[in-house]
Amino acid sequence: MGRATGIMFVAIYGLLACVTALTLVRLMGVSISYASMMGGIVFLAATQAHAFAARAIDREETQTSIKTLRERISGLTAELGIARDQLGRLAKSVEEETVHRNQAIVSEVQVIEDLIENMGQDFSTRLAENGRVAAAKADEVHGGEDRHLLLTLVREALEAGRVELHLQPIVSLPQRKTYYYESFTRLRDHENNVIMPSDFLRVAEPAGLVSVVDNLLLFRCVQIVRRLTQKDRRIGIVCNISPDSLGDEEFFPQFLDFMRQNSDLSGSLVFEMGQKDFVNRSVTQARNMGRLADFGFQFSIDKVETMDFDLADMQRAGVKFLKVGAELLLTAVHSAKGGALPNAPDIRVEDMVPYLARFGIELIGEKVEDEASVVELLEINTSYAQGHLFGAPRPIREEFLQEADEPLKMAG
Secondary structure, eight states, rough: OOHHHHHHHHHHHHHHHHHHHHHHHHHOOOHHHHHHHHHHHHHHHHHHHHHHHHHHHHHHHHHHHHHHHHHHHHHHHHHHHHHHHHHHHHHHHHHHHHHHHHHHHHHHHHHHHHHHHHHHHHHHHHHSSHHHHHHHHHHHHHHHHHHHHHHHHHHHHHHHOOHHHHHHHETTTTTEEEEEEEEEEEOOOOTTEEOHHHHHHHHHHHTTOOHHHHHHHHHHHHHHHHHHHHHHHOOEEEEEEEEEHHHHHTHHHHHHHHHTTTTTTTTEEEEEEEHHHHHHHOOHHHHHHHHHTTOOEEEEESOOOOSOOHHHHHHHEEEEEEEEEEHHHHHHTTBBBEEEEEEEEEEOOOOGHHHHHTTOOOOESSSSSSSHHHHHHHHHHOEEEETTOOOOOBOOOHHHHHTTTTTBBBBO
16 A cells, blocks of 8 residues: 555544544534544544555455465476476487487498508509509509509508598679589698699509599598588588499499488589580499489589580489580680570570579589689679689698588688
């Protein structure tokens, strides 16, 4: 009760006491002192009754408040129990996911170790079986001692894990925002010298070890891509895959099972092969491409030499990107007669990008070296571009691969 209300009630009770006293004096003829006493009694009785009623009201309000508080405490206790259960389930889920990841890593490492062991056996066996033929071929190009030395360096680099991944950005046009990286694999010898693919594949071929080396590098690439995508799922990686790998009946089942276990990478990993290799692929290679596509993996075609495309075949094979060198693309555009591309009379220059899009394929202009090329690519609405203008291939820093929470770092 407010102070003003209390004063008002006291005034009313005082007025009631005065009325009572006056009534006794005038109507009943009692003395003024007796009438005053009776008025005081009435005043005291009224205030006491008021106080009793006020305490009853306060007590009822207090009980109501206590009841409400108890209900709220009970509700909070129930919510706390639910939160505790949810935390328990979350902890169990995290634990199960951790176990799953550890198992995947162990499986991944085991596959790599098995490949390295098999590679070592292949080096010894194949060199022994084909030694004279391989040496004769190598002597024509390099000389036997150089060949054996380079093969030894390649084997040591692979066994020691000295596999380096270089990345070159693929940007959107006209924003020039990086959406993909193309990966290039490099080996380093024990003195940290780079062994280029053109070198180690050339000497591995006479020994019949191209598929062995290529297969192991492909596994290494996928292994590194998983680490990259843990940092940023928005970035995709384009990784080269050779026809030898697709057609290797011993290797591919292992690789397919490996990719099935890593099918969550399907949105981040694109396999790339040359136009000639794609057109001339065997039935086995085409079937194995389809198996990868069944797991959601897509493909990119590069090393384009002609603008005559079988887009329906590319769509069936799961091709997502077509990479055409800027020089070839712009030459085709400039030489177009009547608006049609050479070797592709059904495709008009201005309709090339939307025509590709009808088959779910996006165009990437590669080997872009200057701004003038960018302007011309924009005129035909090219989706993406790649080249030294946007960034040269650069190696990933080793500490990036070791630290899961670091942003993408490239060596300077």
